Amino acid sequence: MTQRTKLFLLNHGPLLTTVAIFLLAYIIGGQLYPAMQKPQVFFNLFINNGSLLIVSIGMTFVILTGGIDLSVASVIALTTVASAVLLQNGLPPLVVMPLMLLMGVAFGAVLGGFIHFLKVQPFVVTLMGSFFARGMAYIISLTSVTIKDPFYNSLALTPIYIPFVPNAYVYSYALVGPMLFLATIYLAFFTRFGRTVYAIGNNEQSARLMGLPVGRTKISVYAFSGFCSALAGIVWSIALLSGYGRYAPSMELDAIASVVMGGTMLTGGVGNVIGTLFGVLINGTIVSLLQFNGTLSSWWTRIGVGALTLVFIGIQSLFYVRRKSVG
Amino acid sequence: MLETTDAILLMRGISKIFPGVTALEDVDFALRPGEIHALMGENGAGKSTLIKVLTGVEHPDNGSIELAGRLVQVRSPQHSQSLGISTVYQEVNLCTNLSVAENILLGNEPRRFGTIDWRRMNALAAQALKRLDIDIDVARPLGNYSLAIQQMVAIVRALEIESARILILDEPTSSLDANETSRLFDVMRKLRASGIAIVFVTHFLDQVYQVSDRITVLRNGRLVGTYDTESLPRVELIAKMLGRSLADLETVSRARAEHELPDAQSLALKATGLGHKGTLEPLDLALRAGEVVGLAGLLGSGRSELARLLFGVDTPDAGSLEVGGAPVTRHGPGESLRRGIALCPEDRKVEGIVKDLTIRENIILALQARQGWARYLPESKQYEIAERFVRLLGIVTPSVDQLVGNLSGGNQQKVILARWLAINPRILILDEPTRGIDVGAKAEIQKLVLDLADEGKSIVFISSELEEVLRISQRVIVMRDQRKAAEYGKDVNAQTIIHTMAGHQ
Numbered sequence: 001m002t003q004r005t006k007l008f009l010l011n012h013g014p015l016l017t018t019v020a021i022f023l024l025a026y027i028i029g030g031q032l033y034p035a036m037q038k039p040q041v042f043f044n045l046f047i048n049n050g051s052l053l054i055v056s057i058g059m060t061f062v063i064l065t066g067g068i069d070l071s072v073a074s075v076i077a078l079t080t081v082a083s084a085v086l087l088q089n090g091l092p093p094l095v096v097m098p099l100m101l102l103m104g105v106a107f108g109a110v111l112g113g114f115i116h117f118l119k120v121q122p123f124v125v126t127l128m129g130s131f132f133a134r135g136m137a138y139i140i141s142l143t144s145v146t147i148k149d150p151f152y153n154s155l156a157l158t159p160i161y162i163p164f165v166p167n168a169y170v171y172s173y174a175l176v177g178p179m180l181f182l183a184t185i186y187l188a189f190f191t192r193f194g195r196t197v198y199a200i201g202n203n204e205q206s207a208r209l210m211g212l213p214v215g216r217t218k219i220s221v222y223a224f225s226g227f228c229s230a231l232a233g234i235v236w237s238i239a240l241l242s243g244y245g246r247y248a249p250s251m252e253l254d255a256i257a258s259v260v261m262g263g264t265m266l267t268g269g270v271g272n273v274i275g276t277l278f279g280v281l282i283n284g285t286i287v288s289l290l291q292f293n294g295t296l297s298s299w300w301t302r303i304g305v306g307a308l309t310l311v312f313i314g315i316q317s318l319f320y321v322r323r324k325s326v327g
Numbered sequence: 328m329l330e331t332t333d334a335i336l337l338m339r340g341i342s343k344i345f346p347g348v349t350a351l352e353d354v355d356f357a358l359r360p361g362e363i364h365a366l367m368g369e370n371g372a373g374k375s376t377l378i379k380v381l382t383g384v385e386h387p388d389n390g391s392i393e394l395a396g397r398l399v400q401v402r403s404p405q406h407s408q409s410l411g412i413s414t415v416y417q418e419v420n421l422c423t424n425l426s427v428a429e430n431i432l433l434g435n436e437p438r439r440f441g442t443i444d445w446r447r448m449n450a451l452a453a454q455a456l457k458r459l460d461i462d463i464d465v466a467r468p469l470g471n472y473s474l475a476i477q478q479m480v481a482i483v484r485a486l487e488i489e490s491a492r493i494l495i496l497d498e499p500t501s502s503l504d505a506n507e508t509s510r511l512f513d514v515m516r517k518l519r520a521s522g523i524a525i526v527f528v529t530h531f532l533d534q535v536y537q538v539s540d541r542i543t544v545l546r547n548g549r550l551v552g553t554y555d556t557e558s559l560p561r562v563e564l565i566a567k568m569l570g571r572s573l574a575d576l577e578t579v580s581r582a583r584a585e586h587e588l589p590d591a592q593s594l595a596l597k598a599t600g601l602g603h604k605g606t607l608e609p610l611d612l613a614l615r616a617g618e619v620v621g622l623a624g625l626l627g628s629g630r631s632e633l634a635r636l637l638f639g640v641d642t643p644d645a646g647s648l649e650v651g652g653a654p655v656t657r658h659g660p661g662e663s664l665r666r667g668i669a670l671c672p673e674d675r676k677v678e679g680i681v682k683d684l685t686i687r688e689n690i691i692l693a694l695q696a697r698q699g700w701a702r703y704l705p706e707s708k709q710y711e712i713a714e715r716f717v718r719l720l721g722i723v724t725p726s727v728d729q730l731v732g733n734l735s736g737g738n739q740q741k742v743i744l745a746r747w748l749a750i751n752p753r754i755l756i757l758d759e760p761t762r763g764i765d766v767g768a769k770a771e772i773q774k775l776v777l778d779l780a781d782e783g784k785s786i787v788f789i790s791s792e793l794e795e796v797l798r799i800s801q802r803v804i805v806m807r808d809q810r811k812a813a814e815y816g817k818d819v820n821a822q823t824i825i826h827t828m829a830g831h832q
Contacts, residue, residue, distance in 0.1 A: 203421075
């Protein structure tokens with residue numbers, strides 16, 4: 001092996017492993033359950049995991065700086081309830097949606113401010129944020145609120161057919177995640193903000209000495225995660241046409257697992273959203289496999305994701321050690 | 328006198344006082360464009376404080392800084408960078424996960440409509456490196472390259488982004504091998520030719536003579552002088568760093584060496600071929616009861632490493648150690664304490680005192696640790712012990728409940744000594760016990776050491792001050808380049824020791 005390919009493999013090993021495992025799981029599933037070979041099953045992954053993909057993308061940026069955001073699932077729940085109630089009170093959807101996004105950004109920025117200015121652990125701040133958001137959701141409404149808005153209904157129920165693939169479709173809200181995904185690839189690799197995120201995750205002190213805007217970037221990252229959570233909440237409320245404080249239970253942990261399975265290191269500085277996309281797809285594939293099987297408890301999903309996440313953390317540290325020793 | 332002609336940087340009368348210690352006193356420093364200026368001095372000489380003043384980390388209490396003829400006040404590290412003063416540290420302050428090009432240009436990267444122009448960025452970075460004859464793939468992560476390359480990338484960043492006119496290299500070669508070092512020197516010479524002024528901080532004498540044009544020596548916070556490297560023989564440089572002129576040192580009494588040991592046969596400690604890969608070459612050492620053995624050597628020569636090895640902070644990977652005739656099988660500070668060995672570490676601020684605890688608590692620390700935390704020493708007993716040592720060592724304080732952080736350097740040192748004396752050790756390793764304390768306190772501590780030896784304790788005395796090593800030790804071991812260079816008995820003089828330190832026998 002030439003030095004070049006060796007380095008390529010070392011630098012991209014975790015990502016390649018993630019992609020390989022996704023393909024493997026999908027192909028094995030196709031062999032076991034012929035119904036899984038239908039293209040629609042693949043597109044269902046995006047329909048069913050739209051919100052997870054969106055928050056996982058936001059989470060990726062937070063984890064890249066070396067932080068964590070435990071508030072994402074609660075913000076989803078809060079967004080669904082708040083938008084359902086606002087719509088019920090006759091506010092037009094085109095006011096409700098931007099309002100929710102604004103709330104997400106503000107919420108994240110406040111958390112980021114606590115983390116940066118008061119030097120509180122991200123874990124603690126976002127956990128408190130999580131309690132706050134989930135609590136607020138129940139204060140707004142203790143019960144599930146149905147959304148009857150015609151615009152939401154049309155978004156939820158109009159299929160968009162995939163060109164060149166017969167009979168395959170997605171709903172409009174399933175496209176939000178992939179679009180965000182493309183935008184964040186640009187954000188991560190082609191803007192100073194993105195590169196600063198990586199620099200902070202590697203060594204915050206160095207980033208500061210290099211004259212990079214560390215504080216601004218850290219706060220922005222949490223604001224962005226808040227934005228993603230609110231966006232995921234909007235997608236969720238469209239998909240289920242309702243809002244409820246109980247929605248998205250512990251989804252923050254699924255998001256973290258997806259990010260880690262995608263090859264992003266919890267210590268920061270290493271990883272990218274491409275891996276996260278495949279992390280989410282693996283998560284979704286395991287769920288599909290169990291659904292096709294039909295006899296296994298759905299809790300096997302959790303066990304499967306847990307085991308895979310552990311395996312990935314092992315693989316990552318192996319690669320990391322190797323990469324260090326190549327020098 | 329300070330030469331002021333064509334200097335790019337003039338520091339005059341710089342003083343900096345920290346609570347309890349004068350770090351810099353009336354220091355002058357002049358830097359010319361296009362020179363490599365070595366800054367030399369032992370630990371505590373004031374090198375790092377001078378650099379911190381120059382880079383805005385510390386603000387001087389007195390004195391002025393002139394940059395290219397203009398009076399400036401360096402407010403912060405960022406401000407100093409904007410003034411064209413850049414520092415490259417031993418640990419590289421860059422991001423290893425980013426590409427070389429990003430590390431050079433991030434913050435100043437070429438963009439089009441907010442989008443990073445990677446192709447141009449890589450080209451610019453490659454060009455900047457080429458100017459210093461470094462030809463590497465700038466798209467690869469910095470972490471893929473050796474420390475030497477990383478350091479050069481840091482230098483290139485300093486030159487590109489901050490358009491540095493003054494480059495401070497703080498111990499840049501400590502973790503480089505010979506090849507990498509010579510590569511760094513090539514880069515330094517190239518920069519010198521382009522008119523950049525370089526301050527080179529190091530403790531490797533060879534390297535100073537290899538690249539530097541002038542040398543400024545500091546000692547105990549004072550300026551000893553600035554010299555042309557060519558006209559300053561190595562032996563004289565060492566004498567200046569250690570603080571005495573050769574002639575002065577000639578007259579130091581070696582009275583102690585004549586001192587008869589009452590119990591000369593019994594060995595308190597015996598090390599055979601003791602070594603640790605990378606920090607200390609294997610060496611032999613024997614320590615008799617009641618003997619003071621001096622360890623002389625420059626910073627980085629391996630003196631503190633030997634102390635750490637004897638005390639068990641580091642575990643030796645070669646040789647054997649016997650304490651009181653019994654071989655040591657398990658190493659570790661706790662084990663050593665139980666065997667009656669104590670170490671007073673070199674950096675009392677970091678490794679010695681706990682400045683937010685009181686004198687009593689500091690003194691009791693080691694004793695309590697040896698007893699085990701379960702058997703709590705009653706408070707009355709603690710006061711009794713603390714008060715006895717305050718009296719015995721003459722620690723100047725209103726009460727034993729005073730916080731140690733409020734004491735002067737000399738008194739802090741005595742508190743640490745008291746801590747170890749409280750456990751009544753048989754072997755005491757003192758690493759620079761008199762550094763940074765005033766002359767009177769120094770003499771007291773030296774006297775104390777001799778009294779302890781008279782009681783039958785064995786003492787390893789490490790000091791950069793040749794004078795006190797000569798005065799109080801029976802034997803002197805000279806360390807150089809992480810090995811034992813020589814061992815001398817009573818018939819040794821300063822001349823011989825300095826020559827041994829300098830590397831010519």
